[in-house]
Amino acid sequence: MTDLNALHYTPEHEWISIEGDVATIGITDYAAEQLGDVVFLELPEIDSAVTAGQVVGEIESTKSVGELFAPMDGDIVGVNEAAVDDPSLVNSEPFAGGWLIKVRVATSELPAGLLDRAGYAALTGGSL
Amino acid sequence: MTEGEFPTTLVVGTVPSATLASADRRTLMTDSLPTASAATPEPRFTPLRGIHESLGATFTDFGGWQMPVRYASDLAEHRAVREAAGIFDISHMAEFLVTGTGAGQLLDYALGGKLSTLAVGRAKYSLLLADDGGIIDDVIVYCLGPEWYLVIANAGNREAVAAAFAERVSRAPIAAAFSTAPIEGVHTFGGVVGGDLARVEDVSDSFSLIAVQGPRAGEIVAGAAGVDAGALTDLGYYAAAQTTFDDSPMLLARTGYTGEDGYELLVPNARAVELWAALTEAGAAFGLVPAGLAARDTLRLEAGMPLYGHELSRGVLPAQAGLGRTVSFDKPDFVGREALEAAAAGGSDGAAGSTPETAARPVLVGLVAEGRRAGRAGYAVFDGETPVGEVTSGALSPTLGHPIAMAFVPPSLAGEGTVLSIDVRGTKVPATVTALPFYRRKK
Numbered sequence: 427m428t429d430l431n432a433l434h435y436t437p438e439h440e441w442i443s444i445e446g447d448v449a450t451i452g453i454t455d456y457a458a459e460q461l462g463d464v465v466f467l468e469l470p471e472i473d474s475a476v477t478a479g480q481v482v483g484e485i486e487s488t489k490s491v492g493e494l495f496a497p498m499d500g501d502i503v504g505v506n507e508a509a510v511d512d513p514s515l516v517n518s519e520p521f522a523g524g525w526l527i528k529v530r531v532a533t534s535e536l537p538a539g540l541l542d543r544a545g546y547a548a549l550t551g552g553s554l
Numbered sequence: 555m556t557e558g559e560f561p562t563t564l565v566v567g568t569v570p571s572a573t574l575a576s577a578d579r580r581t582l583m584t585d586s587l588p589t590a591s592a593a594t595p596e597p598r599f600t601p602l603r604g605i606h607e608s609l610g611a612t613f614t615d616f617g618g619w620q621m622p623v624r625y626a627s628d629l630a631e632h633r634a635v636r637e638a639a640g641i642f643d644i645s646h647m648a649e650f651l652v653t654g655t656g657a658g659q660l661l662d663y664a665l666g667g668k669l670s671t672l673a674v675g676r677a678k679y680s681l682l683l684a685d686d687g688g689i690i691d692d693v694i695v696y697c698l699g700p701e702w703y704l705v706i707a708n709a710g711n712r713e714a715v716a717a718a719f720a721e722r723v724s725r726a727p728i729a730a731a732f733s734t735a736p737i738e739g740v741h742t743f744g745g746v747v748g749g750d751l752a753r754v755e756d757v758s759d760s761f762s763l764i765a766v767q768g769p770r771a772g773e774i775v776a777g778a779a780g781v782d783a784g785a786l787t788d789l790g791y792y793a794a795a796q797t798t799f800d801d802s803p804m805l806l807a808r809t810g811y812t813g814e815d816g817y818e819l820l821v822p823n824a825r826a827v828e829l830w831a832a833l834t835e836a837g838a839a840f841g842l843v844p845a846g847l848a849a850r851d852t853l854r855l856e857a858g859m860p861l862y863g864h865e866l867s868r869g870v871l872p873a874q875a876g877l878g879r880t881v882s883f884d885k886p887d888f889v890g891r892e893a894l895e896a897a898a899a900g901g902s903d904g905a906a907g908s909t910p911e912t913a914a915r916p917v918l919v920g921l922v923a924e925g926r927r928a929g930r931a932g933y934a935v936f937d938g939e940t941p942v943g944e945v946t947s948g949a950l951s952p953t954l955g956h957p958i959a960m961a962f963v964p965p966s967l968a969g970e971g972t973v974l975s976i977d978v979r980g981t982k983v984p985a986t987v988t989a990l991p992f993y994r995r996k997k
Contacts, residue, residue: 459612462848463629465950466926484979486928488628488949489848491979517627 428521435546436497437539441521447534449498452525453485453516456550461487464513469494469505469527476502476529478537483526485516494526498537504528600645601762601826609844617710619646621847628848632952635812635853636995638841639768641833642850644818645826648712648758650719652703656728656752661695661703663726664719664889666872668882672697677792677809681872681880682707682718683890687897688868689875691715692860694809696794704794704805704820708862712758719754722889728752762826766833767816767853769995770840775806775817777836780828791815799829811850813857814995852949855958858920858991864931864946865918865960871897874962875918876990916943916962920992921976921985926950928957929976929983935961936975936982942967945976951992958992959985 434442439457443450458464466486476482476496483494506525509515516524541549597620606613611622622643624631634640652661658670667680674697682690691711696704707715766775776783785797785806794807802825810816821829834842851861860866865875871894872881881894897915923929928950935943948959959976967974970989975982 462612462624463627465629466928468927486926486950488632488852488952489623491930514629 430521431543433521433543434536435541435543435549436495437541437549438495438497439550440495440497442497442540444531444536447531448503449500449529449531450504450525451494451497451527451529452520453492453494454546454550455520456552457492458517458520458524461485461492461516462489463487464516467510467513467516467526469510470502472502472505474502476500485513485526496527496529497540498529498531499533500529500531502527503530598646600643601823602643602645602764602830605827605830606643606844611844611846614847616847617646617708617712619709621646622844624846624848625844628846628852629952631843631845631849632852634841634843635768635814635845635849636953637769638843639766639770639774639816639837640812640843640845640849641830641837642765642767642845643762643830644765645762645823646709647763648707648709648715648756649761649763649820650705650707650715651755651757652705652719652752653701653755654752655701656726657701657703659728659886660723660726660752660754661705662885662888663728664722665693665695666881666888666890667695668885669695669697669703670885672703674699675793675795677794677807679880681866681877682715683872683881683888683894684868685889685893687871687890687893689862689866689870689872690718690868692862692866692877694807696805696807698794698796698805706763711862712756716756718889723752723754725889726752727886760822761820762823762829763818763820764826764829764833765810765812765816765818766837766842767810767812767845768814768842770837770842771814771816774833774837774840774842775819778829778832779835780832781806786817799825799832804829811857811859812853813859813991813993814853851947852952855947855949855960856951856953856991856993858960858993860918860960861947870962871915873897873917874915914964917965917968918946918960918990919963919968920988920990921945921948921959921961921974922954922988922992923957923959923976923983923985925957925983927978927981927983929959929961929978929985933959933979934977935963935985936977937963937967941977942974948976953993957983957985960990963987 439454464487468484470482477499480496481493482496485492606622609625611625613620614623661669665680666683677696691707693705693707776786780800782797785795789808797806805820807818872878929945929948933945934941943961943963945959945961951958972987976985
């Protein structure tokens, strides 16, 4: 079970889990719920270089399209093929089996503006 | 937002192709999410709000109303309607009673269709046209008695419809009156016949509307406590019966907006919660699930049904949207007649005698594509490298498994099998013109 308090959150409704120099990135339960059933994922190529703020993918639901941003500079070292095959994982397990990309980060320094769980909950008007 | 349109931008910003190169793309996501529920200053809720909240519904603004967009999974809700049944709160829709000896004549004048000959107990889809032939709203008219009609209009167009009626009762070549006042002491739908006048009354605030749609809908409605199951006997499609829910008046109509068999039940607001509960209880054994606007939109799109604000608007003539057959010229003067006759003479459908200007008037087509990337409302349609039209509604069809869309394109490109493409955020996805509807239920 993912410890949601150990994750970093972005105002773009993504979560980041950092282990060593690899950041795993997904979208939050709130974002998944707001999107509705996810039916298509477009994720970046392995080994491609990404920069913070860059749009690197799309998350399509029945009703709308969300963009996936790279929250940090680095190289894509993993994409969740299971979620590409079954996008409903983004809804059912947004913090676990529904992760989207892994980025080998160029610097161990966290980008500015990340939120902790309480800060993110405050942003979305929800409770923990 | 456009009146009556489904909120395709309700969440993590739908990305119109026009913004593709914009440096502000990031703000689509940051701005739209936290404000999604605060779009309207004073949102309205239906009497079923408490039920929706207890079911965990996600709400969205629709025509000034906060309505359930989904309860849990819009795909599951969609599937339930196709395979079993779904229950929808559509109380936001507007209702007008048209009564009196001139009621049929008034509707013949005010609407595109011929309603005066509609048999008692039957329903008819019709268009409210402007003088220039454009569409103010699409409505369903139920004939409840010889001088007694119910008109159900889109929530977002309530004011426009009320204004049109208010003006047309004075213009119509009959004696007529308009009232926005709620009917006092309603006990039956036949209780306020307007005497010698044709009267139009906006009763939207008095009634709630619940739809039960899907192959099991009939069994569910018939089995609901308080519903007179006998009223369903011999009730054909596009028919309606005045009946009761316990001791309250209820209109039971076999109509809907999903492409499935189903019913729409109109009761006084005070009974809405009990009716929902009775239907839900009866539906438990049949797989009935509460369904929101997201499923309603994909269901109607698969069924090729137009949505005001998307396929229909003030700038669209009925024939462009494939609705020419809903307009009857076999009656005296009606609003929009002159303009439609002129358009027909000018060959708006590309017929003989057309001028280049009128021949170019686009028509609505269905488009199907492969893969899973759907063209959505507002996306450009291309013929080769030439932009030729725009998608009005589009989604990955939950039932069919591939993208479907409706779009306006020039008549010369509207032939079935014509291969066009949709610009899906920078990628041209091939799309083939196909006959509507995309999905037709098995009889």
